Structures are given as structure tokens and as C-alpha cells.
Amino acid sequence: MSSRQAPLPSISVDNVAVIRGNRIVLRGLTVAARSGDIIWVRGANGCGKSTLLRLVAGLLYATAGSIQTEGRIALADENLALDANLTVEKALMFWADMDGASADARSAALADMDLQGLAQVPVRFLSTGQRKRASIARVLTSKADIWLLDEPYNGLDSASCARLDQAITAHVATGGIVLVAAHQPPSINLAHSLILDRPEADA
């Protein structure tokens, strides 16, 4: 039984269109996600996967349609959002303070992403895969209900992919929602797979 308080997290994207410049990025898109859902958002380059995640995150406005979310949202995209000169631990501590998260949550996130050995290393010295793991650790630390992960497997070795899958599984087991935009399918058993078609080139 979930320990979360009502209302449960949810995402409702209803008949959304997004036009950027003179290009239709999304058209007539409807997505519904409830507590416990994992949605794999897939499609060709430029089909609007990242745009969908940014819409749900509230960072973009839809040209038409409506988007409603319930619950706190965390986003891990190509932007690391960690101060390069800080150590991994201190960079995560900054966001933990912003989110009112405990030191335990930060330590658990470091452990979940196997970053304890890198905790005192400045973020700027991390490799691509390590940066990706640090970015996911930021999401874990946030204790958000909805995770939006944009290409989270890029640069990760197989052990790290397994750790991420484990974290995703644990998150949805406690009632969370995860949207994964990726070309490669996650190895976990997915509830839904959302395929975005490539839209027309011109508006």
C-alpha cells in the first residue's frame, strides 16, 4: 500500500499542439499517466520527445490543447544543472536545500547511482556517463513524484543502466510516474509505450 498522501500524481496532456518558428513540433497529442505508470516516449529525431517533456515540466507553453499535472516534477535532460566548480556532493546539496530534502536523501541518491566514490570530485571533472548519473541523482534527491528523463541511458554503462532501471522501478512502486524519452528501450517491463510520429515540416 502506498504511503503517499492524496492526491496521487498524474499527467494529462490533451490534444496538444506545439508550433515553434514555422514548424509543427507536436500535433493532436494526448497522453494520460497515472500513479505507477512508466511511459517510454520514443520516435525519430525531432519528433518532439524533449518538447513533450518540457511541456509537462511547465517550461514550454502549448500552442493549443491543455496540460495538467498533479505532483512535484523533476527533469533530467541534456543540461546537467549542477555547478561545475562544486563537488558532486555539494552540487547535489544545493538542490537538496532548494527542495527541502534531507541529507539522508542525498546520501541515498549518491548510493543509488554509485557516486559515493565521486562525491568529493568537482562536477567539471566527471565523464559523460558520470555526469549523467549525477543528473539522475539530482532527480532522486528531489523526491519528486513525476520524473521526466530525457535520454537517460546515453553514456551509461550496463551496470549504471541497471541501477537506473532499479531506481525507476522503485519509484513507480511507491506511486510515482516516470516519462522516459529514449531511442533505446529501457530493460524494465514498461506499462506504456508512446510513439511520437514525425510531424509535418511546415506549419
Next chain:
Amino acid sequence: MKAFAALVAREVRLAWTGGGLWLPVVFYLAVATLFPFVTGPDKALLARTGGGILWIAALLATLLPIERLILPDRQAGILDQLAMRGWSDELVATTKIIGQIFAFALPLLLATVVGSALIGLPEAQLGTLLLGLALALPALSGLSVTIAALTAGLSGASALGGLLLVPITIPLLIFGAGTLSENPGNAMQLLAATALAITALSPFAAGAALRAGRT
């Protein structure tokens, strides 16, 4: 409130580690040092024009941190993460302006004491100069954050920033120079009013620019 203080502290830390704290101060003092080389060691001339030179140096020093104020945070996704946590762009701009006051305005005020000694400014004028700059520097901090938000990501951002900043600061410069005259009262009041208006409005202008720049 704790999160607000953490963001302001982050701005000061970034200024310190990124050279944004000492660079304007060094520039400011370099101008004060170089000026007598140009005019010659005429004490009367230096006393008469030194205050104005420090005002111009302060305006130009405002330009130096512009490139590091917004663009790195936008590129790193920090601004997106704050927006997702419900931080309004105006509030984010306010933390950056307050951070600039601590990391730019206060060090520059301290450097003014040194700079005025290098130029040989009369002690009687130092107090007026410090008061005038103390009024104007928060406004300059607000303008630098606003222009940084407007130009973030544009090619030639620093040159464009200079072109935008210099005309906007003309009232501050005129009233600031006016405070160095024999009757500084009215000029000081006008300087205070102008600086207060700019300081109060800049979080909104910078916030709007941050919002417009989100892609």
C-alpha cells in the same frame, strides 16, 4: 527564505570563483591608477576631475560581469530547474541583483577608498563620492542583470551589452557627477530617486527578459 538566501549566496560564490568579484575591482583601480599618467601629476586637476573619472570607471566596471550573470545558468539548465520549482523569473532576477550588490557593489565601494587615494581626491569629496556610488551601485547591479538577461545567448552579447548599458546610465552619471559640485544637495536627491526607481524596476525587467529567453 532559506532557499532565497542559498541562491544569493550561490551568486556571491560564483562571482568569487569565476573572477567576477575581483575583476571589476582591479579594472576600477587600474583606471584610477592610469588616469594620473594621462593628465600629469597636477593635484588641482586631479582633485577637480578625479571623482568624475571614478564614476565613469564604476559604470564601465559594471559591464565586466555581464556575460557570466545569466548565460551560464541558462546553458546549464539552472534557470529551468528553478522555474520548475515555482521560482518566478522576477524572484530569480532579484536574487541575482542582490548577489551582485554583495559581489560587485560592496567591493567597488571599498575600492573607491583606495582609488580616491590613488587619484588624490580631497577627503571632503570622498564622503560625497561614496554616498553617491552607494546609491547608484544597486541600480547598476540591477541594470547589469537586466542587460545580461536581455543579451544572453546573442552573438556579440558583450558589445551589445555595452551599447545598451551606457545610454541607460546617463542619468545616473549626470546626477552622480552633480553630487561632486559645490552644492550637491539637489543632485544627490535626484540621484537617489533615479537609482531607487531603476533598482525597483530592474527585477521586473530582468524577469521578463529571462522569460522571453526561455526556449
